[in-house]
Amino acid sequence: QITLKESGPTLVKPTQTLTLTCTFSGFSLSTSVVGVGWIRQSPGKALEWLALISWNDNKRYSPSLKNRLNITKDTSKNQVVLTMTNMDPVDTATYYCAHSLRDAYVSWYFDLWGRGTLVTVSS
Amino acid sequence: SYELTQPPSVSVSPGQTARITCSGDALPMKYAYWYQQKSGQAPVLVIYEDTKRPSGIPERFSGSTSGTMATLTISGAQVEDEGDYYCYSTDSSNNQRVFGGGTKLTVL
Numbered sequence: 725q726i727t728l729k730e731s732g733p734t735l736v737k738p739t740q741t742l743t744l745t746c747t748f749s750g751f752s753l754s755t756s757v758v759g760v761g762w763i764r765q766s767p768g769k770a771l772e773w774l775a776l777i778s779w780n781d782n783k784r785y786s787p788s789l790k791n792r793l794n795i796t797k798d799t800s801k802n803q804v805v806l807t808m809t810n811m812d813p814v815d816t817a818t819y820y821c822a823h824s825l826r827d828a829y830v831s832w833y834f835d836l837w838g839r840g841t842l843v844t845v846s847s
Numbered sequence: 848s849y850e851l852t853q854p855p856s857v858s859v860s861p862g863q864t865a866r867i868t869c870s871g872d873a874l875p876m877k878y879a880y881w882y883q884q885k886s887g888q889a890p891v892l893v894i895y896e897d898t899k900r901p902s903g904i905p906e907r908f909s910g911s912t913s914g915t916m917a918t919l920t921i922s923g924a925q926v927e928d929e930g931d932y933y934c935y936s937t938d939s940s941n942n943q944r945v946f947g948g949g950t951k952l953t954v955l
Contacts, residue, residue, distance in 0.1 A: 763946075771882070771890065771933055771946040787848065787943060820889060827896055831937040832944065833880050835901065837889040 726750035728760075728821050728838035735844050736811050742843060746804040746821030753779055753799050759824035760804040761834055762795065764817040772817075776824055776832055777804060784832075813845045849873065849938035851947035858953040865921040867950045869934030872915055877936045879917035881910060884949075885930040893932075894919060924954045 732744035746760055753760060761776040775795040776784045785793050794807045804821060819841055822834035851871040859865045869879060878897050882890035892901055894910035897917065907922045917936075921928055934947040 761944075770949045771884075771935075773944040773946065776944070784942075784944075827878050829877050829937075829941075831877055831941055833878070833892075833895060833935065834890075835892050835895065837891075839889050 726823050726836050728823060728836065730819060730821050730838045730841040732819075732841060732843065734842060735846065737847050738812055738845060740811050742806075742808045742811050742815070744806045744808075744819055744821075744841065744843075746806070746838065748802050748804070748821075748823070751823060753777075753797050753802070753804070755779055757826045759826070759832055760797070761822050761824045761832065762804075762806045763820045763822060763834065763837075764815075765820070765840075766814070766817040769817075774808075774819075775806060778824075778826075778832070811845045816843065816845045818842045849943045849945050851934050851936060851945050853932075853934060853947040853950045855948070856951045856953065858955070859924050861926055861954055862923050865924045865928070865952055865954070867919045867921075867932050867934075867952065869917045869919075869936075869947050870915050871917075871934075871936055871945075871947075873939040874912060874915050874917055874936060876939055879910065879912060880935040881908075881917075881919045882933045882935060882946075883928075883930050884933065890933065921952075924952070926954050928952060929954050 759778040762774040823836040881894040
């Protein structure tokens with residue numbers, strides 16, 4: 725059974741760096757064609773994809789946020805860490821991590837999600 | 848930037864068929880995925896690779912595509928199907944992973 729859980733601060737100040745950890749079980753990030761992605765959702769808004777890391781350490785970022793994001797994995801700990809720099813109140817959102825698979829078009833999708841963690845950006 | 852367009856809302860009576868559309872220029876070349884999100888919960892994958900249904904998803908959920916449009920159909924919608932539905936896909940170059948704006952389904 726695959727499970728994922730997000731952890732990190734619930735409140736950050738503007739200009740600070742946010743660090744979120746996704747701890748998962750039921751799969752290994754050393755397994756071929758498996759990845760973990762991060763998606764966020766501002767209150768009352770749509771889902772927004774942020775970043776993805778695959779089993780071979782290939783990293784992909786949202787073009788609009790790539791300058792602020794960094795995603796890494798620790799296969800031995802079954803964890804994926806996302807950092808986002810220069811946080812702003814508009815970054816207030818629920819942040820989800822999700823197990824990711826690759827389809828025949830070499831596109832990644834998210835089949836199982838964590839419950840999410842709400843991060844508020846405020847001074 | 849690449850966009851997927853969904854209607855903001857769809858409303859049906861219980862037992863009717865609900866159809867939610869998603870349009871995007873790359874959909875003829877890329878798969879569409881559909882997620883259901885109930886209030887206060889994480890999204891759940893209900894359709895993958897245009898037409899496939901994950902285990903545990905009721906048979907009343909189905910997906911189809913035609914040209915630049917993907918459609919999620921809920922045959923015999925039930926009150927418990929209420930929630931927000933998001934389509935998801937990628938652009939033709941696999942650089943952007945995009946969710947649609949979401950469709951609020953009301954069954955009453």
